Amino acid sequence: MRVLAAIARVGGRFLAGGVVFLLALLAGLYFHLRTSLPDYAGTVRVVGSQATVDIVRDRNAVPHIFAGSLEDAMFGLGYVHAQDRLWQMEMMRRAGAGRLSEVLPPALAGTAVVDIDRTMRALGVYRRAQDSLNALSPRSRKLLEAYAAGVNAHIASHKGSFGPEFTLLQVTPEPWQPADSLVWGKLMALSLDGNWRAELFRARLMKKVGEGRMLQMFPQLGDDRESTLSILGDALLKLPLDRLFGITDSDLTRKREASNEWVVAGAHTSSGKPLLGNDPHLGLNAPGIWYLARLVGPDFDIRGATSPGSPAVVLGHNGRIGWGFTTTNLDSQDLFVERVDPGDPGKYLTPDGSRPFNAREEYINVRFGDQVKIRLRTTRHGPVISDVLDPKTVEIEGGHVLALSATALDPGDTSAEGFLELGLARDWDQFLAAARKIVSPMQNIVYADTAGNIGFVAPAKVPIRRKGDGFLPVPGWTGEYDWAGFVPFEELPRAYNPPGGIIVNANARLVPGNFRHFISREWAEPYRQRRANALLSGAGQHAIGSMIAIQEDTFSPDTADTLPFLLAAAPRDARQANAIELLRHWNRRMLADRAEPLIYTAWLRALQRVLYADELGEALFKDYASPNIAFLVTILRDHPQWCDDVTTPRAETCPEAISKALDMALDELQKRYGPTMESWRWGDAHQATHRHALFDPIPLLRDVASIRFPADGGMHTLNRASPAFRDGREPYADVHGAGLRAIYDFDDLDNSRFAIPLGQSGNFLSPWYANFVTGWRAFDYLRIDGSYRFRLQREGIGTISLVPPPK
Numbered sequence: 001m002r003v004l005a006a007i008a009r010v011g012g013r014f015l016a017g018g019v020v021f022l023l024a025l026l027a028g029l030y031f032h033l034r035t036s037l038p039d040y041a042g043t044v045r046v047v048g049s050q051a052t053v054d055i056v057r058d059r060n061a062v063p064h065i066f067a068g069s070l071e072d073a074m075f076g077l078g079y080v081h082a083q084d085r086l087w088q089m090e091m092m093r094r095a096g097a098g099r100l101s102e103v104l105p106p107a108l109a110g111t112a113v114v115d116i117d118r119t120m121r122a123l124g125v126y127r128r129a130q131d132s133l134n135a136l137s138p139r140s141r142k143l144l145e146a147y148a149a150g151v152n153a154h155i156a157s158h159k160g161s162f163g164p165e166f167t168l169l170q171v172t173p174e175p176w177q178p179a180d181s182l183v184w185g186k187l188m189a190l191s192l193d194g195n196w197r198a199e200l201f202r203a204r205l206m207k208k209v210g211e212g213r214m215l216q217m218f219p220q221l222g223d224d225r226e227s228t229l230s231i232l233g234d235a236l237l238k239l240p241l242d243r244l245f246g247i248t249d250s251d252l253t254r255k256r257e258a259s260n261e262w263v264v265a266g267a268h269t270s271s272g273k274p275l276l277g278n279d280p281h282l283g284l285n286a287p288g289i290w291y292l293a294r295l296v297g298p299d300f301d302i303r304g305a306t307s308p309g310s311p312a313v314v315l316g317h318n319g320r321i322g323w324g325f326t327t328t329n330l331d332s333q334d335l336f337v338e339r340v341d342p343g344d345p346g347k348y349l350t351p352d353g354s355r356p357f358n359a360r361e362e363y364i365n366v367r368f369g370d371q372v373k374i375r376l377r378t379t380r381h382g383p384v385i386s387d388v389l390d391p392k393t394v395e396i397e398g399g400h401v402l403a404l405s406a407t408a409l410d411p412g413d414t415s416a417e418g419f420l421e422l423g424l425a426r427d428w429d430q431f432l433a434a435a436r437k438i439v440s441p442m443q444n445i446v447y448a449d450t451a452g453n454i455g456f457v458a459p460a461k462v463p464i465r466r467k468g469d470g471f472l473p474v475p476g477w478t479g480e481y482d483w484a485g486f487v488p489f490e491e492l493p494r495a496y497n498p499p500g501g502i503i504v505n506a507n508a509r510l511v512p513g514n515f516r517h518f519i520s521r522e523w524a525e526p527y528r529q530r531r532a533n534a535l536l537s538g539a540g541q542h543a544i545g546s547m548i549a550i551q552e553d554t555f556s557p558d559t560a561d562t563l564p565f566l567l568a569a570a571p572r573d574a575r576q577a578n579a580i581e582l583l584r585h586w587n588r589r590m591l592a593d594r595a596e597p598l599i600y601t602a603w604l605r606a607l608q609r610v611l612y613a614d615e616l617g618e619a620l621f622k623d624y625a626s627p628n629i630a631f632l633v634t635i636l637r638d639h640p641q642w643c644d645d646v647t648t649p650r651a652e653t654c655p656e657a658i659s660k661a662l663d664m665a666l667d668e669l670q671k672r673y674g675p676t677m678e679s680w681r682w683g684d685a686h687q688a689t690h691r692h693a694l695f696d697p698i699p700l701l702r703d704v705a706s707i708r709f710p711a712d713g714g715m716h717t718l719n720r721a722s723p724a725f726r727d728g729r730e731p732y733a734d735v736h737g738a739g740l741r742a743i744y745d746f747d748d749l750d751n752s753r754f755a756i757p758l759g760q761s762g763n764f765l766s767p768w769y770a771n772f773v774t775g776w777r778a779f780d781y782l783r784i785d786g787s788y789r790f791r792l793q794r795e796g797i798g799t800i801s802l803v804p805p806p807k
Helices: 002-034 070-097 112-123 125-135 138-157 164-169 178-192 195-209 211-216 241-247 391-398 415-422 428-435 527-538 544-552 559-567 574-584 596-616 618-624 629-638 654-673 699-705 773-777 789-795
Strands: 042-045 053-057 063-066 259-264 275-283 291-297 300-306 313-317 321-327 333-339 347-350 353-356 358-364 372-378 400-406 443-449 454-457 463-465 483-486 494-496 502-505 687-690 707-710 721-723 734-738 741-745 753-755 798-803
Touching: 002 164, 042 138, 053 070, 053 789, 063 070, 063 789, 070 112, 070 125, 070 138, 070 164, 070 178, 070 291, 070 300, 070 798, 112 125, 112 241, 112 358, 112 372, 125 178, 138 178, 138 415, 178 415, 195 211, 195 241, 195 333, 195 400, 195 596, 195 618, 211 629, 241 618, 259 321, 259 443, 259 454, 259 527, 275 321, 275 443, 275 544, 313 741, 321 741, 333 347, 415 428, 428 443, 428 454, 443 502, 454 502, 502 527, 527 544, 544 741, 559 574, 559 596, 559 629, 559 654, 574 596, 574 654, 596 618, 596 629, 596 654, 629 654, 707 773
Parallel strands: 042 798, 063 291, 687 734
Antiparallel strands: 053 063, 053 798, 259 275, 259 502, 275 734, 275 741, 291 300, 300 313, 313 321, 321 443, 333 400, 347 353, 358 372, 443 454, 454 494, 463 483, 687 707, 721 734, 741 753
């Protein structure tokens, strides 16, 4: 017993010592990570600025950058971006360069990270960014160089950790290069104008269900197009379309759409001057995509939303003009099926004969893994995107490869210069001159100025096709589907001081069907645009309050098309009768504290599965993602054959399908949220989910790095909050919605309002990481005050001076 007691005492000492050691280690790690929080006050000696740059942080940590020149203001912007969002910037440039695998171990990021790198290398995103840098004017290159110098000034001067992510992965940031800043625009363009994967998806659908049924699934596109099967024959069908779609599927390549904007002339406002509202919608992340800032110099005062890594104030006002964006959904990307020369696999066929591929080899360095060698090729149309797969396998299966033409990959892309100069324009003519330089992505840009003018323009290089409209991949060897040029800037959609005095866009159809040039057929469903038009046209004189009310609106106008079919269902039992009765008396607002939005959304989701999962198969059905209201209504009204379950011997009817879907939805909701229907809450399922890409999979870190909160809104509300239907674990989580809300008052631009959902900092240890959440949920906005420097210094949280060496 004495021996056992002695062992216990010794063991206890070792255990206690181990606990003390662990606590000391954790305390040391914590204090080391605290060194990643930047100083917002003091003087820093820097290299790269022409003169001293003063950065005053207001009480919300928004930087007001006072500089003697635009170049020095960009230097300051690079510095504050690096202070607050360096990890976000690091991941963005690595993603575009296909270098994520160098730093993200498979245990944290999964094996798919190599597929992302393969895709980005095949597209040649970073190569095109380098090319585009050379296409810019000397002045624009100087601004990019000044911004990069500001980023590097922070990297060089900061002592301690660069952030929890850098510390965990033991990564040191490399010096920032001007081309790094162009990567963000390339990635946004490839995603916002993301037609190439839509073409690929439609080709997969056609292969599975036939061209006729595939066309029914896109009713807004019509069915008056020529047969593609007869053009391509087996060439397209033999390509490994499912594997290619899967390996290129990531947040970087998925098409993004949905934003709201409007501008109202002074005739419709209480002040007599324009009001402009804008809330761009993108995927939710922590940190968010936007960062608020103000740049002040001798002849400029630009305020608004920037994106870390880029020197432009992307959305905002400059004291004279203001502007907002929604994406157009331009079809600026085409997939060409190239025929490999049967006599020489190093060549492909063109209208002028056989031509060699431009080929290169690249190497992907994989952390804790073997280096991956990839062979990449380009054709006269663009990069061979099917090279993300094993090229030999692709060619053996079909003798063809897929090449991508995309304006975003134009080596002469001057979009960065155009977006930079929008914020410097003083009137409509200068604004158009800046917009003329935008190549991609095409944005619907609303405009207003303090003189009382309003306008709209959608600038980009819009392809003119010799034949076809980019709906499906087309033959590349004939030349008949090649691009013949681009629509002249003067012929792009534009309006200036329209008679009605109201301009609205929410990604729906931009031009009438008889517009002389083809823009797109992939318009968003029209519900948000109709609703905003109705609210703006039906009210009296607008003020800031009514602009906020429109951004806050949770009415779901799609219910006018869907609920008549759902409510006509004869209930099978008391449970169904209860659900139908709740929806019958619902005010159709997607409120977080109500059950009806959850029942409605779950019913639509289940109905989509009942109607066409049997035809598509599980893989295609999952990729179809969110319910397509136009297609659902078309089925129930015009194509009841889709209601039949092809896996059963009998023919089911649409009323049976609707009733079956309701049972499926209620079964799911009872399992998740309990048996009492009235106690279900939309907000319990519909949490705004701002995931930290690195820390969300790690249980303890997830709770501090990822931000979740109940959210109003839905797929088609102006307060848009689209669910993650592809996610089997959290199918109703809000993962796509506004990342910025802005309202510009041209009677007093200091009265303009801004809001972002989380905070300025990307470091979860910072008090400015998620300090905006409460205000965001309550639709409280902040002003980026135009006060004099001394008042900002008195009321703010600190001033830092960036001082260059003496000359």
